[in-house]
Amino acid sequence: MMKLPVIFAGHGSPMIALEDNELTKEFQKIGERVVSEFEKPKAILSFSAHWFTRGTYVQRDPEPRQVYDMYGFPKELYEVQYHPKGCQELTDDILALLPDISINDDWGIDHGTWTVLVHMFPGAPIPVVQLSIDGIEGPQNAYDIGKALAPLREKGYLLLGSGNIVHNLRRLEWDNPNGSPQADRFDAFITGLVKKRDNEKIIHYEDNPYAAPTADHFLPLLYTLGAAQGEKPEIFNNVRNTGSLSMTGYLFGFGEK
Numbered sequence: 001m002m003k004l005p006v007i008f009a010g011h012g013s014p015m016i017a018l019e020d021n022e023l024t025k026e027f028q029k030i031g032e033r034v035v036s037e038f039e040k041p042k043a044i045l046s047f048s049a050h051w052f053t054r055g056t057y058v059q060r061d062p063e064p065r066q067v068y069d070m071y072g073f074p075k076e077l078y079e080v081q082y083h084p085k086g087c088q089e090l091t092d093d094i095l096a097l098l099p100d101i102s103i104n105d106d107w108g109i110d111h112g113t114w115t116v117l118v119h120m121f122p123g124a125p126i127p128v129v130q131l132s133i134d135g136i137e138g139p140q141n142a143y144d145i146g147k148a149l150a151p152l153r154e155k156g157y158l159l160l161g162s163g164n165i166v167h168n169l170r171r172l173e174w175d176n177p178n179g180s181p182q183a184d185r186f187d188a189f190i191t192g193l194v195k196k197r198d199n200e201k202i203i204h205y206e207d208n209p210y211a212a213p214t215a216d217h218f219l220p221l222l223y224t225l226g227a228a229q230g231e232k233p234e235i236f237n238n239v240r241n242t243g244s245l246s247m248t249g250y251l252f253g254f255g256e257k
Contacts, residue, residue, distance in 0.1 A: 002038045004153045005253030006228040008161040008221050009116045010237060012245050014070045017080050017115040023247055024119045026236050030251065031120030034158060037254065042156035043087035043127040045094070045149070047224070048112030049163035049217040053132040056145065057104035060091045064128070065108035082114040087127035090157055094131065097148050104132070112162040133219050139203045142219045146226025153253070159227050161220035165190050166211040166246035179240020186211035187246045194233050194250055199225050228252030
């Protein structure tokens with residue numbers, strides 16, 4: 001089998017599931033590229049910022065529920081349907097690589113995953129399994145887990161991290177369609193390190209109370225960096241919006257088939 005790519009996507013507001021703009025068109029193009037340049041993935045392993053746990057868990061549910069883990073949005077958002085199958089074969093392959101983690105089917109496919117995939121792979125044609133983001137062990141552990149899971153790419157699985165380089169809901173600027181100077185600086189700093197593949201500096205990034213006041217949305221990047229060691233990124237959706245959200249994403253493995 002071809003070695004499938006790794007994707008880190010900035011998902012931003014859940015409303016992106018309903019939008020038709022340059023950001024969502026880019027998601028669509030990426031999905032089309034995966035299928036045309038590689039093959040249809042057997043399943044997708046998603047590292048979503050919104051399954052943030054103490055320890056690491058993986059799903060085994062053959063019919064994972066769609067989780068509407070957001071509040072106060074228009075009714076139309078809660079009517080979006082995205083119901084991929086689970087993939088027990090992928091779960092078993094993950095457990096073989098990470099024997100110390102546990103199965104947990106209390107969660108499901110949350111909006112960090114489905115608001116992106118509804119554009120990349122509309123109609124949910126590909127099974128999805130989520131691995132939780134460990135909020136206890138930190139960035140090095142996230143990177144090491146991604147590294148351990150890299151062999152999944154050669155078994156026909158697509159790896160997707162979904163979060164945000166800059167994510168500060170308390171500092172949103174609702175009238176600002178762009179990023180704040182602080183957001184632009186931090187995003188450019190991290191993107192520069194990703195381009196150079198200076199993983200150590202990203203793993204040991206200094207606490208930034210403005211750009212990443214909590215680790216949940218930043219850590220998915222570390223999983224993807226670990227799974228794509230040494231591979232140069234393609235950068236997409238390199239924009240900030242509402243002041244303190246970054247939509248920047250990275251593709252790894254395209255052109256390295």
